[in-house]
Amino acid sequence: MTTTKPVVRSAAVYARISSDVSGEKLGVTRQLEDCQKLAADRGWTVGEEYVDNDISAYSGKPRPAYARMIADLQAGVRDGVIVYNLDRLHRRPIELEDFVTLCEKVGVRDVATVTADIDLGNDDGLFMARIFAAFAAKESGRRSARIRRKMEQNAQNGLPHGSARPFGYEPDKVTVRESEAAVIREMVARCIAGESMRSLANWLNDSGVTTVKGGPWRTTTLRQTLRSPRIAGLREHRGQIIGAAAWEPIITLVQREQVLARFAARQASGRRAPRSYLLSSMLRCGKCGNPLFSQARYDNDPPTRRYVCQKGPDHGGCGRLTVVAEPVEQLLTEAVLVRLDSTALADTLSGRIQNDGHLAELGKTLASDQVLLDELAGLYADGSISAREWMAARNPIESRIRDTERSLSHATETTAIDGLPGNGAAVRSQWDGLSIDRRQAIIKAVLDHAVINPGQPGARSLDIERVRPQWRL
């Protein structure tokens, strides 16, 4: 069949590293050796070896070496292709079609594989290649189904999953780490006795017990640990407890029920502040700079709403500053309304509007960074990069995303006050009828934050000097 064809003068040898679990584990060296041997048998000269280090062509990830080979074929630099097996070349039938189209266009008819001789130049060869490609695509799908089934199976057998070491267990996730198990038992006992998560987190942090990652405890992490089915020896799969686990329990099932009952009771009586704090997230402590949190004081009726600097595991403030909510809200509202009428604001706003093209740019940056993050996660998920490399690459992107989001929200928040500048008086007359969300949006558009300075002990009214607004506009 090949007798009439001119001999290949510069073949491309293509190899791909794959973590094919089921198939023959074929190292790339072996692939290349076999391809070189085939080239020698046929009397083809090899121009270049193209090697991609990806796990599955099915994932649709870019393959730089493959792209380079296609470009070289297109440019006429290579006139033949040798690959160990067609599934190294393509996993998706559409890729094969593109490849065939290209070969026809540039007149490359010599495509050889070690495992099966395919001549794309005739219909039989093309038919075979298409069947191979369709088969490979199906195999790829089957492989992910196999992985999923394996996970289900692990769950049914009570085997552990996940990558992080759970608190209370050794890295094998099965052997109990006694030092941490003792801590869990004590926490569970204290929680059942009514101690709050905050107090328990303080206790852990003060006694130098860190989380698995070596950080301080927060009430959220603590709650997660205490309510996790794992410490009671239960295996959870997709949010459902499916049976006994293969590891030893640290607490009893009865203790687990008691902990859950505690959490449920606390949630029901939760002193969650009503959403009536106009300046949430907009005030800072004049002593330590931390944000102030809304908190009601229940020894009066009605309770006194206050903004306070909170210390402790979730907040980290100095805990030494409090301001009564109502006067500071009135003062800052008034200041915002006056500000809406100022010429300085009108000027800043018109400057902002001219910058609107900037918004589109920011949006694009954000979108492309998010794509980057997804791709990185994909590379990590299929083992192409290590966790360390993943994190190193991720951190700068994430911080850029935060910056962009900040700029975006700055730029877009001004839309909350479209039509309002110059109309402070009109807004003032409607103010009490506006929803708290709307009032908050208007204030946020103009005020970045306000620093609350310490007051005179025992002062009855709010000293205006205590409030230092930092205007955004």
Ligand SMILES: [Zn+2]
């Ligand atoms: Zn403070």
